[in-house]
Amino acid sequence: DIQMTQSPSSLSASVGDTVTITCRASQGINSYLAWFQQKPGKAPKSLIYAASNLQGGVPSRFSGSGSGTDFTLTISSLQPEDFATYYCQQYNNNPYTFGGGTKVEIK
Amino acid sequence: QITLKESGPTLVKPTQTLTLTCTVSGFSLSTSGVGVGWIRQPPGKALEWLALIYWDDDKRYSPSLKNRLTITRDTSKNEVVLTMTNMDPVDTATYYCALTAGYSLMDYWGQGTLVTVSS
Numbered sequence: 001d002i003q004m005t006q007s008p009s010s011l012s013a014s015v016g017d018t019v020t021i022t023c024r025a026s027q028g029i030n031s032y033l034a035w036f037q038q039k040p041g042k043a044p045k046s047l048i049y050a051a052s053n054l055q056g057g058v059p060s061r062f063s064g065s066g067s068g069t070d071f072t073l074t075i076s077s078l079q080p081e082d083f084a085t086y087y088c089q090q091y092n093n094n095p096y097t098f099g100g101g102t103k104v105e106i107k
Numbered sequence: 108q109i110t111l112k113e114s115g116p117t118l119v120k121p122t123q124t125l126t127l128t129c130t131v132s133g134f135s136l137s138t139s140g141v142g143v144g145w146i147r148q149p150p151g152k153a154l155e156w157l158a159l160i161y162w163d164d165d166k167r168y169s170p171s172l173k174n175r176l177t178i179t180r181d182t183s184k185n186e187v188v189l190t191m192t193n194m195d196p197v198d199t200a201t202y203y204c205a206l207t208a209g210y211s212l213m214d215y216w217g218q219g220t221l222v223t224v225s226s
Contacts, residue, residue: 001170034211036154043203043219044154049211087154091212095169098154 002026002090006099012107017078021102023071023088031067032092038101039084047086048073078104109133111143111204111217118223125191129204129217136182137162140209143187145178147200148219155200159212160187196224 003026013019023033031051036044046055048064051071061076075082083106088099115127129143136143144159144167158178159167168176177190187204201221205213 034213036213043216044213045216046211046214049214053210055210055214089154089156089212094167095171096156096159096212098156100153 001095002029002093002097004088004090004097004099006086006088006102008102009100010103010105012105013078014107015078015080017107019075019078019082019104021073021086021088021104023066023073023099025069025071025090028068029090029092032090033064033066033071034089034091035062035064035073036087036089037082037084038087044087075104080106109206109208109215111206111215113202113204113217113220115202115220115222117221118225119194120226121195121224123194125189125194125198125222127189127191127202127204127220127222129187129189131185131187131206134185134206134208134215136180136185136187139163140207142207142212143180144205144207144212145187145189146203146205146213147198148203149197149200152200156212157191158189159207194224198222199224 005024033051035048038044052064085103110132142161145157160178201219203219204217206215208214
């Protein structure tokens with residue numbers, strides 16, 4: 001199985017900050033990488049697919065980059081509604097594994 | 108508007124079989140490229156992908172659970188059903204279904220249903 005390692009596991013930030021979350025795959029996954037946002041008690045929401053493509057309706061302050069094994073999710077000018085847990089997921093190889101999550105908390 | 112809704116028991120006993128249904132509205136499961144999958148999340152833990160079925164009946168299973176899972180679809184009802192045999196307390200989780208419209212594997216998600224395994 002491909003292991004997806006996210007870092008950090010949690011972070012504290014202020015409204016207006018720029019936040020970067022890293023996701024590393026244990027082997028190359030091309031650009032088959034998605035990012036999801038999950039708020040407490042809610043279902044995940046798809047943010048980014050194919051490493052850098054925003055889903056419809058997702059604010060442009062979210063961006064993704066990377067290919068191969070190293071990927072990043074960047075949130076520019078953090079907004080109050082962005083405080084949540086973020087997961088990466090690879091869909092290059094079955095099983096389609098998720099990272100352990102990064103919790104973004106208010107400083 | 109695309110919506111997915113999971114339904115099934117909230118409590119099952121150990122060794123029993125769990126059957127969950129995902130009802131999709133706003134998108135035909137017969138559409139080329141469309142698939143519906145299942146993902147679970149134990150309380151306080153990360154997401155785990157379980158299974159996926161495509162419009163052409165192509166099925167994918169997590170190898171670690173393959174022996175216990177069966178995924179089927181009913182295009183007349185626009186539903187996908189997941190069965191998981193031999194349930195154990197470690198299978199206690201919120202189970203989500205999610206639809207791929209060809210972008211990520213999970214473009215749209217259901218609200219999830221909490222399944223507790225306990226005697």
